[in-house]
Amino acid sequence: xxxxxxxxxxxxxxxxxxxxxxxxxxxxxxxxxxxxxxxxxxxxxxxxxxxxxxxxxxxxxxxxxxxxxxxxxxxxxxxxxxxxxxxxxxxxxxxxxxxxxxxxxxxxxxxxxxxxxxxxxxxxxxxxxxxxxxxxxxxxxxxxxxxxxxxxxxxxxxxxxxxxxxxxxxxxxxxxxxxxxxxxxxxxxxxxxxxxxxxxxxxxxxxxxxxxxxxxxxxxxxxxxxxxxxxxxxxxxxxxxxxxxxxxxxxxxxxxxxxxxxxxxxxxxxxxxxxxxxxxxxxxxxxxxxxxxxxxxxxxxxxxxxxxxxxxxxxxxxxxxxxxxxxxxxxxxxxxxxxxxxxxxxxxxxxxxxxxxxxxxxxxxxxxxxxxxxxxxxxxxxxxxxxxxxxxxxxxxxxxxxxxxxxxxxxxxxxxxxxxxxxxxxxxxxxxxxxxxxxxxxxxxxxxxxxxxxxxxxxxxxxxxxxxxxxxxxxxxxxxxxxxxx
Ligand code: BES
Ligand code: ZN
Ligand code: ZN
Numbered sequence: 094x095x096x097x098x099x100x101x102x103x104x105x106x107x108x109x110x111x112x113x114x115x116x117x118x119x120x121x122x123x124x125x126x127x128x129x130x131x132x133x134x135x136x137x138x139x140x141x142x143x144x145x146x147x148x149x150x151x152x153x154x155x156x157x158x159x160x161x162x163x164x165x166x167x168x169x170x171x172x173x174x175x176x177x178x179x180x181x182x183x184x185x186x187x188x189x190x191x192x193x194x195x196x197x198x199x200x201x202x203x204x205x206x207x208x209x210x211x212x213x214x215x216x217x218x219x220x221x222x223x224x225x226x227x228x229x230x231x232x233x234x235x236x237x238x239x240x241x242x243x244x245x246x247x248x249x250x251x252x253x254x255x256x257x258x259x260x261x262x263x264x265x266x267x268x269x270x271x272x273x274x275x276x277x278x279x280x281x282x283x284x285x286x287x288x289x290x291x292x293x294x295x296x297x298x299x300x301x302x303x304x305x306x307x308x309x310x311x312x313x314x315x316x317x318x319x320x321x322x323x324x325x326x327x328x329x330x331x332x333x334x335x336x337x338x339x340x341x342x343x344x345x346x347x348x349x350x351x352x353x354x355x356x357x358x359x360x361x362x363x364x365x366x367x368x369x370x371x372x373x374x375x376x377x378x379x380x381x382x383x384x385x386x387x388x389x390x391x392x393x394x395x396x397x398x399x400x401x402x403x404x405x406x407x408x409x410x411x412x413x414x415x416x417x418x419x420x421x422x423x424x425x426x427x428x429x430x431x432x433x434x435x436x437x438x439x440x441x442x443x444x445x446x447x448x449x450x451x452x453x454x455x456x457x458x459x460x461x462x463x464x465x466x467x468x469x470x471x472x473x474x475x476x477x478x479x480x481x482x483x484x485x486x487x488x489x490x491x492x493x494x495x496x497x498x499x500x501x502x503x504x505x506x507x508x509x510x511x512x513x514x515x516x517x518x519x520x521x522x523x524x525x526x527x528x529x530x531x532x533x534x535x536x537x538x539x540x541x542x543x544x545x546x547x548x549x550x551x552x553x554x555x556x557x558x559x560x561x562x563x564x565x566x567x568x569x570x571x572x573x574x575x576x577x578x579x
Contacts, residue, residue: 094218096211096256097238098249103198104129104159108238110192111161112183114176116169119145123166129158138166145169147179150186163190174555176206177213177489181556184217188234195234200242208251209489210239212567213556215259221270221560257384258488258570262563265370265377269549269561273349273366278325278397281346281372285327285395288376292383294333300326308416308440312432313396315413315423319353319406320399326440329375329393331382336390337579341446342569343437345430345453346372346397353426354402355409361457367561368430370548371452372397374565378573381566387573394441396433400426412510416440417533422507425515430455431529432514438533448477449539450572451530452565458522459495459543466547466554467491468564471527474538481540481568484575488567489556492542495524502528 103111104126115122120135122145127134134153143151149168155161167183170176187195197214199207214237222231241248268276268284282299289297305314305326317324327346347368351357357365375393382391407413411423413432416439421432430453441449459469468485470492472478478494485492504525507513512532517525527541547564550557557564 094215094234095236096214096252097236098244098252099196099238099240100242100244101240103196103200103240106161106196106238106240108161108194108196110163110165110187110190110195111159112165112167112187112195112197114169114179114198115166116145119143126159147175148182150182152186152190161196163187163192165190173209174489176209177556180210180213181217184214184234188218188232191232192234194236194238196238196240199239202241204245204247204251207239207241207248208255210255211252212255212259215256216262216556219263219266219558221267254385257381258567261377261381261570262566264380265373265563265566266561268373268376269367269370273399276348276366276369277322278346278348278399279323281348281369281376281395281397282325282327284376285329288329288379292380294331294383295379296330298328308436309414310416310436311414312416312421312436313398315407315411316353316400316429316432317398319403320401321403322348322399324396324398327393327395327397329379331379331391333386333388333390335388335579337388337576338448339390339392339446340573341392341394341441341444341449342375342378343394343434343441343449343451344371344373344375345369345434345451345455346395347400347430347433348397350400350427350429351402353400353429354406355426356402357427364549364551367549368454369397370454370544370561374452374563374569377563377566378569381570382573385570385574387576388578389573389576391573392441392444392446394437396437398433400429415533419512419532420510422510422513424513428515428526431526434530435533438530438539442534442537446537448474449534449537450477450481450542450569452542452544454545454548455543456523456526456545460546462495462523463493463546465550466557467493468547469523469543470494470540471497471524471543472538472540473531473534474540477538477540480572480575484571485568487571490564490568491547492568495527497524497527497531501525505529505532
C-alpha cells in the first residue's frame, strides 16, 4: 500500500472511496458535500442517529454525485488515541467495502494529524497472508491519498515519519507472526545482519555459545540447553554524528516458549511464537533508525534461544550463574525470560549507556493486572519513565506504571542460591519479575516494559487487529526522536 499527498478538493478526488471524519459538529463538517446529495447524506445520518463519536461509521453509496463511489463517514476526536481508533475502524470498513483507492479528506488537518492518519492507514490495512493460497481474491486498498489544504514541509515530514513508523511496526509484526518453525535464533540473527547490509550507519555483531561461555552468560546458556537450536546473542548499533545520548534497548528473544520441563498446557502454548516480541521490536526500531536519523546513539541487545524440554534441558532445582556472578535457583523453567534478560542487561550496562530500556513478553501476571492493551512499566529513573510516557502518548500506546515495592524483594530469596527465578507466590507476578531484573542493573537508569498483553492479540482491540501488533516500536522510535540535538 502506498501513501500519497494531494491538494485537490475532496469533492473531485479521483478515487473509488472517500473518507470523511465528522465529529460532534458533523452537520457542519458535511454541509458542503451534502449539497451534492441535496440533503440526503445528512438525512441518512440523522436517521441512523449518527453523533460523530469516535468508533461510529456510516457507509454511503454516491451513485455518481461525486467521483468516489463510496463515502465512509467516521466519527472524530481531538484525543489522538480515539482518533487512531476511529481511523483504524474506518480504514477496515473501507477495505471491506471493496475500495482500492482511498482518498481521505484532511484539509483542516495539522501536520501531526496528517502523520497519524498515514501511520494508522498502514497499520490498519496490514495483513499477514503469505501462507494463504488465494491472495488475489482478497480485498486490498492499494493507495491512500491524503487530501490536504496545502502541502507544507511540516505536513510532508510528519506524513513521511508516520509512514516510516508504521512500516517499522509492520516489519516487527511480520517477524512475530511468522511461525517459530521458521523464526529460530539464527533466523533472527540473519535478519539482523540483513538490516546492517540494507541500512547505512547500522552495525551488527552476532555471537554464539562459545562467546557466551566466555562472557559467563549462564542464564542464556542454561535456557538454551533444552533446544536443538543454537542460541544467539545479537548486538546492533546505530551511531549518528555527535549523539546527544546513548540508549540501550534490550529485547527478549524466546523464539518459542514451551515452558521447558515446567511445560505449559496446550492452550497456554499456542501463541508462544510471540515470545520473541521484545526482540522483534528492537529489530523493528533498527529498521527505521537510519531513515528517521534521531540524534541518539542506540544499542540494540537481543538474547535469543528457544525454551524447550529436550534431554539436556535445564531442570527445576538447577542453579545458574549469571554474567554479573549472581546465582539463581531454578524453581520453574517457564520463568525463562528473566534469565536470558539478566545476562543481556549486564551486557547492556557494560556498554555504558545513559538509559537502558528492556521489552519483554515476561509475565501472564501483567496481562491479569492491566489487560491486553496495556504495557506494564517498571523502573528506577523518573526522567526515563517520563520520557517513555511522553513518547507512548505520541504513539497512542498505553503504558501504566507498576511499583517496584521494596518489601517484595525478599520473596526473591533462595535457600541455596542468591535468588530464585520463580515460586514467589501467585500475586504481584509482574512486579516480582521486575524486581528480579533489577538485580542485574547496578546504577544506570533503567526501565522494564512488560509487553505480554499488547504484543499479540487474540481479538481486535483499540487500533490493533488479531495477531502481532508491533506495540512498542512507535514508543521507542519517538523516545529517540524526542531527544533534542546537542
Ligand atoms: N512467555 C511467558 C509469559 C507470557 C504469558 C507471554 C502470556 C505472553 C502471554 C513467560 O515466559 C512465562 O511463562 N511466565 C510465567 C512466569 C511464572 C512461571 C513465574 C507466567 O507468567 O506464568
Ligand atoms: Zn515461560
Ligand atoms: Zn517466555
